[in-house]
Structures are given as structure tokens and as C-alpha cells.
Amino acid sequence: MGGIGSGRHWYWGAKDTTDDYRSIDVRRWKRDGLLIPDQAFGWQWSRHGEVVASIRVRTELSRVILTYRHRSGGEDWKDESYPVYLDWTTCHLGGQRPWFLCPARGCGRRVAILYGGGIFACRHCYQLAYPSQRETWDDRAARKADRIRDKLGWEPGILNGNGWKPKGMHWNTFERLTAEHDAFVQISLAGIAQRFGMKF
Known part of the structure; x- marks a missing residue:
């Protein structure tokens, strides 16, 4: 974690x-x-x-x-x-x-x-939020990218680069998921850069 x-x-x-x-x-x-x-x-x-x-x-x-x-x-x-x-x-x-x-x-x-x-x-008595309620927009994008990585069998973590197409998956599906993943990664990295005052 x-x-x-x-x-x-x-x-x-x-x-x-x-x-x-x-x-x-x-x-x-x-x-x-x-x-x-x-x-x-x-x-x-x-x-x-x-x-x-x-x-x-x-x-x-x-x-x-x-x-x-x-x-x-x-x-x-x-x-x-x-x-x-x-x-x-x-x-x-x-x-x-x-x-x-x-x-x-x-x-x-x-x-x-x-x-x-x-x-x-209950969570109301303890005034607990769900973890997703504490996420920023770039956190949410990273989580969505990681969910796709899990589907594709890639190593978790958006900084680990892309993996290969899983055996048995159609190329169209693989290309669509990869494009969605890459878009979420770009959003997440832009948020991280903004938070730390870096150029992206």
C-alpha cells in the first residue's frame, strides 16, 4: 500500500x-x-x-x-x-x-x-466515509486504471508500464482496454504533477 x-x-x-x-x-x-x-x-x-x-x-x-x-x-x-x-x-x-x-x-x-x-x-454513528469519498479526481483515475490492469493481468501500479495481451482475449477488446487505461493514467499523472507543482 x-x-x-x-x-x-x-x-x-x-x-x-x-x-x-x-x-x-x-x-x-x-x-x-x-x-x-x-x-x-x-x-x-x-x-x-x-x-x-x-x-x-x-x-x-x-x-x-x-x-x-x-x-x-x-x-x-x-x-x-x-x-x-x-x-x-x-x-x-x-x-x-x-x-x-x-x-x-x-x-x-x-x-x-x-x-x-x-x-x-453503523458507519453513520462513527461518521465514517467510504474510501472512494476521500479520493481526488486523479486518485479515481489511478484506481480505474488499476482495475483495467487487473483485468489484463498486468502488474498493479500505473507507473509499472503496460504489459502484454492476455491469452484468449480478442485484439479489439485488448486495444480498447489499453486505450482506456492509458487515458486514465494520463489523467492521474496530470493530477500528481499539479499537486507537486511539476510540469507534465
């Missing part, structure tokens, strides 16, 4: 983003069959293959109980255990979709994802 064209800049007074917090996604838990009542499971977050945080979850008919320890800065560890209520909506093609009801005092907003601070709460 980081470096020119990485798409991440920090500004004075900017909001934290959803990527800055650990999260739990009720859709993932449903997909993994973890919302069946009367069971317990652990949920972990890893970085570089090492577990950096975990919680215990107990499921009930209309809620889950989250249990974990946390601390801020150099403070003592604090035990937390509280319910997060669930709401279910009917899908158009059958079945039901689960939602968390944000447990923060005075909220109760229906959301798919909760973010962990002292308690798990």
Missing part, C-alpha cells in the same frame, strides 16, 4: 473511512450459516496471517450477543457483552435478508455492516 498512484491521501480534518475499522457483515454470517439460533462461534480479524482481534458471538432467535475485550490507547482492558438485534426483510425472489439494527444509543438504523470501536455501530 502507498506510493504514487496508490489512491490514498490524508487531509487535515478528513473523516476516518470504513477501511480504518474492523467490521462485521450480517450478509456474510447468513451466507456462512452462522445465524441459526442457539449456537456460538468466534470471529477473527487477521493481518499478514496473524490474528489481531477476535470476538465471541452467541445467536438467539432475533438477535446476536457480541462478547469481547477492548481498550483505547494505554487504558485498561474493558469487557463488553451486549445484544445486536436482527431484522429480516423478504426478498423479491423468495427468502429473507438479514439486517443488523445498530445498537448505538438513539440509533437503531437498519444496516448490513457494523464497525468496531468501543462498540460495534
